[in-house]
Amino acid sequence: MPRVLMAEGCREIDAAGRRHYAVGGHAGYRQGGLFDMSDAAARLVVRAGGAIASLNGAAARSAGFRCPQCGFGSWLRACGRCGAQCDREAP
Numbered sequence: 001m002p003r004v005l006m007a008e009g010c011r012e013i014d015a016a017g018r019r020h021y022a023v024g025g026h027a028g029y030r031q032g033g034l035f036d037m038s039d040a041a042a043r044l045v046v047r048a049g050g051a052i053a054s055l056n057g058a059a060a061r062s063a064g065f066r067c068p069q070c071g072f073g074s075w076l077r078a079c080g081r082c083g084a085q086c087d088r089e090a091p
Contacts, residue, residue: 003054016041
């Protein structure tokens with residue numbers, strides 16, 4: 001399910017016959033600008049303007065590092081937990 005970024009402060013939007021709430025909230029109580037919606041709804045709101053498709057998503061394990069000392073996963077070569085040098089994560 002893609003995420004769509006709307007203007008900050010936007011709490012809800014109607015698209016593709018359904019009301020979508022910011023950041024998966026309920027009844028407009030959460031303020032944000034990030035909406036989870038179906039592919040069809042995302043295409044509609046991006047095409048209408050005022051919204052962009054988010055590039056937020058899951059990253060592959062092979063993009064990160066793993067510490068051989070403590071097993072901590074990191075995006076940096078130096079371990080944030082123990083300070084040891086991390087190895088590239090196996091795919």
